[in-house]
Amino acid sequence: MVRVPFVALHLQHRAVRAQLLAAVDRVFEHGQYVLGPEVEEFESRFASLCGVPFAVGMSDGTHALLLALRALGIGAGDEVITAPNSFLASAASIALAGARPVFADVRDDLNLDPEQVAAAVSPSTRAIMPVHLTGRPADMKRIGAIAERHGLHVVEDAAQAVGATLDGQAVGSFGAAGCFSLHPLKNLAACGDAGVVTTSDRKLADALRVERNHGLRGRDDCGAWGYNARLDTLQAALLNEKLPYLGRWTAAKRQIAARYRDALGDAVAVPEDGPGEHAVYQTFVIRADRRDDLQRHLAARGVDSKVHYPTPLHLQEAAAELGYKRGDFPVTERLATEILSLPIYPELTEAQQDAVVDGVLSFYGRRARR
């Protein structure tokens, strides 16, 4: 049996291991573990990748979101609209900023439905936080238009979408701020926690640099309490070595996605690249009948899969005080019963990809066309 683990992080560094170790060694030599030169170098490279003038390294994606909201002045009494089918941190960052997460339902593409966003706007709304879930860009044109009409900020949760573009424009460059996670399971992966915020606004970038570093404006001068939420020099050094490979790795994932799409499209609903969309497939999420049985069938054949995410955010206990109930977001709630993430990473062998395809098709009594 060909085993297909859901992730195999140890494989990614094999080709670049010597480079990574040399980069770590250089940090050992200069010893600037906090805000060393590698952090600035990474910020400037990441800003270029996203086509914006500024990027500010953060300790992780959650603090990227939280500090971006705070730097935009969002807090108590404010509402921020986001998707209920995201990772916890989308809602948590809003709540931790002191504001209220307001959910709007999504479309079958798993991203915010602009009509639902428009309907969720209230006099207290200050921002919209679209999530580019699975690495597929949200409908930024229509979301941007709603934000403009109501004078709202757009804060992109681009945690899953490093390198994704829409009509040639990089995610992270559409809103006031683009917030990325560089967690080991994300497309551009540090060896631990890391994150970054992109922006075209110099003042916002400056505020984020202060906010991530205890609120320090100078060596000993603090205007307002801040966080310790800096990107580590060591992580930046590793990311600088990995960044040049991102395009290659993404291309390999897109190739596997195309293969899955062709092979599975008759049996299950598969993610498409919509017009102008260049998705990066952080995850490859199918929508399947009898999803739980399919997952067990795959597991019995050695193919791991996951559900991202089984419990919508509005139904989490943490969200109880927001007053939502089952039935409030019917598309999200239905999707939670249908979605299944299949293994997708550049190092998947042909035989492993075949095992995934055969596993899904055999469940539905179909055979692969080869």
Ligand SMILES: *Cc1c(COP(=O)(O)O)cnc(C)c1O
């Ligand atoms: C991973 C993730 C985050 C949080 O990033 P961390 O680096 O883990 O803090 C936020 N939003 C989404 C959609 C994510 O997938």
